[in-house]
Amino acid sequence: MSSPKARILLVDDDPDLLRLLSMRLSAAGYQVSAVPSAEAALSHLAVERPQLVLSDVRLPGRDGMALFDEIRTRHPSLPVILLTAHGTIPDAVEATARGVFGYLTKPYEPRELLDKIEQALALTSPAPAAGRADEAWRAELISRSSRMAEVLAEARLIASSDASVLLRGDSGTGKEVLARAIHRASPRAKKPFVAVNCGAIPEALLESELFGHMKGAFTDAVSNHKGLFQAADGGTLLLDEIGDMPPALQVKLLRVLQERAVRPLGSSQSIPVDVRIISATHRDLDAAMAAGQFREDLYWRLNVVTLSLPTLAQRREDIPVLANHFLHKLAAKYGRRLSGFAPEAMKALTTSAWPGNVRQLYNVVEQVCALSTTPLIPLALVQRALRAPGVEVLTYAEAKQRFEREYLVGLLKLTDGNVADAARLAGRNRTEFYRLLQKSELTPGLFKNEAVAASAAPVAEQRRSLDEEG
Template sequence: MADTARPSPASPPRLLVVDDDADMLRLLSMRLTAAGYHVSAVGSAEAALAQLAIERPQLVLSDVRLPGRDGLALFDEIRTRHPSLPVILLTAHGTIPDAVEATARGVFTYLTKPYDGKELLDKIAQALALSAPPAPAGPTDERWRAGLISRSSRMAELLAEARMIARSDASVLLRGDSGTGKEMLARTIHGASPRAARPFIAVNCGAIPEALLESELFGHMKGAFTDAVANHKGLFQAADGGTLLLDEIGDMPPALQVKLLRVLQEHAVRPLGSSQSVPVDVRILSATHRDLDAAMAAGQFREDLYYRLNVVTLTLPPLAERREDIALLANHFLHKLAGKYGRRLSGFAPEALKALTTAAWPGNVRQLYNVVEQVCALSTTPLVPLALVQRALRVPSIEVLTYAEAKQRFERDYLVGLLKLTDGNVADAARLADRNRTEFYRLLQKHELTPGHFKADPVAEGRHD
């Protein structure tokens, strides 16, 4: 998080800090200003709402305990007026349950007092990164990589290497899990190469039956086989002068591996049924999600072909290892797909975006695109809600607890209900529960419940507003 904790001095994000403790407010303002943020500090929820009407910040940091309208009520009002504005709550020990409930309602996160300075800056940076819209194209943007949306340092290094490799004719092996964007990276390399004006053709070696793949790659002459009613140029000839991507090369049958190796060595193809070879000038990019080293060891992939294809290797990271790109990609896909489905969508609700950035993503960028397409098709509000994202991710909208957790929660809620009913009178509560007082006290101690907090006292009552 060291890279994200300090904003760019050119355009510091604006934060609104709310706390009725003047010393705490001063300390927070000094710390956040020193970290490079533009800070507005106010001492009440009413002052915060007035400030919001004058100038909208990019994040609100508020104490839960405030005079008059508390931090939770302030959050509710902010959510009504500015549904995409992230809110972080600072809470004392006694208000943790309220803060936990608030996160379920859409608060970005909460921190307990005394807060950890580094954690505070990290959470602010995360919230700002999640809520930031896609960066507008500027004069420094590079069109060659326009299809690859990323802000992660890992992807930046990969793209720098890809651009350097693009200038040569070296064969490149693209590794990475399914859905990480290997074909997109191949197109990017082609677009940055001297061959950019010539064809880019991709073929999935695992999706075409072996009997057809040879003809598809190398072409055939009329009468070469029963259905060959005319001459057919293969993909090597179609890509002449350009780039050919052999996707899922690890699934290529062994017999075809031999013929492919010959084409790479001779720079010529011999169509089926022909006695003549046709010269071709094609740059080969190949991609696989399989472990080719293991395939070679098992005799399923030719070692000599492997070294022909693997002059340079580029490995795409899984989406889960570049989480800083998830919000950027999700918003990019949302704006791209909104027109397709005739929706006027402005973005994701904060808790929906948080769910996206914390999901497992076994299907990587392809899965993210599919999820965004589904919510685009179904959303009826400008901001995509959490429930729709959960549905697309196939995450239950209800909390699933283990039996032990459910029992623990029920037991605590039951005790709280009894203490409220009896105004904190342990003897009466124990009698209603049909338990002796010693056992009842043990249960209260187990759940850290203090009977005195439940007495009909205005101060204590105010604690639960």
């Protein structure tokens, strides 16, 4: 039962049926109020707000559809289910088109009615509170599904250990959010949490980012640089998309995990590090190992404990609570007074395919928040956002910054890190181009062919090639 203490308002002019339904719903755990007419229902709504209205269509005076129209005007987010012994397909189509949540024709199966009630309540009930101190670690993981409850229970258990964790799950399922939650629940919570996407950084740059480099290790290395392992010392390092890590770096990562020490580029000395490793991937690592793309010895180092996150389609009961959570969070960002989703809009969200999982849901909610002109998000706006599921809402400044960095990376790759050539292609002088690189925190030396070769060579060979350069 998704909401065992929810209040339901029953409206029917048949006293026997009203009594029978009241008994059945009370036995199912609901708080039931029963009235014989639409007018009595509206008077009741003025005093007490239920979570659901269940009404017969044929009523004395105002009928069930007229009652629904009045409820929609006064309480737009309140779901209504209509019952009738005179139902026709056109009636049902018209009712659902106007926003009625459900339309059942008598006689109906009791289980069918209870299922429809649970579905309606799931759309409007609030997210489970995570206010207790012992639940604060998972505050960002909004869920009421049993599948996620199992994952979170395991995560809570392993958080207290120092075991390496491998998070599996499709893109957008929330692997980084879960990694942060494990860190918050661990003894390392007061130390740094550092995340790096292994598939989004060029190989030469990734090595320097992970392990650091010494001044003079390559062209443009004008000072010592601490890597992310050192930055995360005492805390947790998330290696996101570990399945995309280049094979040469897999060897070096394995050595770091075995020796619990890093050797920055250009250094002959190892630096001890104390880091808990959480890795994440959407790839099938078993298939990658079989294809020789991922080292088996590294796999077993990383895969001490595995947690698998379900897709959003496998936890549909979480869609309403996630959507409302994102709505309230984003309303503040856009300075909007948004009260929720119209029932038919929420129904569209809960029945969508969601190939992009929670990340796609967030993007859709952000789009409707940015575009809505009414407090209640309408169905049309949700349908419009669902037709463009890959669109990420960025401010103009954010989009410009992202494009500029990607453009500069492309030029440096094309020219092997030659600033003069890259500046010429960009139509900028070298001084201005260097300023752009500094703004985007890009080091041209790491894009040179010799830097890539050095990153895959043994340390002794790296020193030799650097001496030859000098």
